[in-house]
Amino acid sequence: MDNFSSLGQGFLVALLPLNLALATLGCFAGTVLGLLPGLGPINGVAILLPLAFAMHLPPESALILLAAVYMGCEYGGRISAILLNVPGDAGAVMTTVDGHPMARQGQAGVALSISAVSSFVGALMATMGITLFAPLLSSWALSFGPAEYFALMVFAIATLGGMLGGKPIKALLGCFMGLMLAMVGIDSGTGVYRLTFGSLHLSDGVQFIVVVIGLFAISEMLVMLEHTQAGHAAVKVSGRLLFNAREFSQSAFTMVRSALLGFGIGVLPGAGATVASAIAYTTEKRISDKAKTFGRGDVRGVAAPEAANNASACGSFIPMLTLGVPGSGTTAVMLGALTLYNITPGPLLLETKPEIVWGLIASLFIANVLLVIMNIPLIGVFTRMLSIPNSVLVPLIATVSFIGVYGIHSSSFDLTLMIILGVVGYVLRKLDFPTGPIILGFVLAELMEQNLRRALSISDGDPAILFGSPLAVSLWVMAAMVLILPLVWRWSKKAGRSRKTRIGA
């Protein structure tokens, strides 16, 4: 009951005219950014964060705007997945498998509307999940000491490494690079300068916004330059615009199942929407693909990944709001936004800044209603956006990014550093490094080091304190498991395959 009265307070914050306007704007901008191939939630949030900060928005309003953009991107990604067969963002990869065949069979309207409703169901269930579980988790996390915190962050990094499929080493290395980049500047414990190489500009450290814009806007522009010639041929939306009762009842259970699955995956620190939608799709295929229609335009094949990726996007707010450990790359950026406002994320956030946490949760409800309204009747507006040429879009991104970075410190050194980081980010992406872990590492660095140092001060340097409580030990064991299990699994698969070939020979 207590949760619901707090949620009511949250609605009072979220329904303020400014916040409501920002949520609407964010939903619209997010859907557009999401449907443009190449730009996803992390780019959208990255580009708008410095603007929100430079516009002196209060922290809860800034977070509401960013959350609306995040939700909007998850809705928008499916539009280009269905109409172009190009996922608009990474979470929509699995939506292309059945969505595009449906569009080519003249059912684009059905695919778009059923996926909008699935997104809504997924996000709504997950937001209710946040309302129920966030206070529980945060009161539990209040008992965490520095040692447990350190172990929790190790666990978050390990899940990221273990979950990002084929490239665990690159994900880990990326995360370490992010941590290292955050070491530059003055050390808060002793006041010594670390890794500044005598540069006055670096004495305050590398600004979070500079890293975010460099990695997610500048490097994206370089990637987009490679695809200028490739034109997109969108399928025209014709025929029925709305699904019928049979299609809905066919996929209703799919939505609920996938939403629960997506929410669970989203709550895990580190694992995000891409993993969730892939797992939901394969699970749904195993359960209900009796007539072998998956992959050829089955409504359930559209409903499953969309419900899951939205549920997981919402679910990833839980670790961010209650533990101060982000559940996805995008929430890592939003967590960094909190620190820009000098707000320390963690379990105390719910008590000290309830207007931020509950305002954000309430605005997720509002954003989802707005999005499903925007995405069914106004779908024509968004499909027209698919024809924005890169020659207009990219200079616009450049301008907005520069305004945001310059608007904060008025320093042209930051602008140059941002471009350098963008080039580094581009090279890393070419080398198949996932960029999410880099920003996660950068965001977690300060808390991680502080907690390690605090823990060891308590024990006077004895590292045994890091394994001193059952909770800490279980976090370490879980971290080790998520790192080792995928290796064992892959190794046993390989061993099984080679045994088979040996028998075959």
Next chain:
Amino acid sequence: MSDRIFALACLAVCVVVLLQMWQLSVPFAYEPVGPKAFPVLLSLLMALCCLYLLVRPDRDISWPPVGQVIRGAALVGLLLLYARTFDLLGFPLATVGMVFAMSLLFGGRWWAGLISSLLIGLAGYFLFDRVLEVSLPLGRLWS
């Protein structure tokens, strides 16, 4: 091959970090760990990952052809120029120039680039500086 070159470069960074930490002198230490331990730990972990990449690199990556690399370099040059001129020439002028050039680089028609550059440069200035109160420079050169 690309992975190996990268791993070597990254190892070099680790060595630089270790040397820097070696030279760092801490006047006062109130706690047992100090500012050196965490970066040292990180660089050792990074070095471990790099060694793994050296031994078992991924399949080689196809880099874009020379023409693409030149266009990429042009884009970076353009951005650096924009960063230089941003407060020197002022936001409106620098933006009009940057948007026009970049739109040509991305294969836009010159008149379309002209329209969008004037629109983004001038409307952008009024929207952000006047309406949204994000202060933008008008140019050190003129004032």
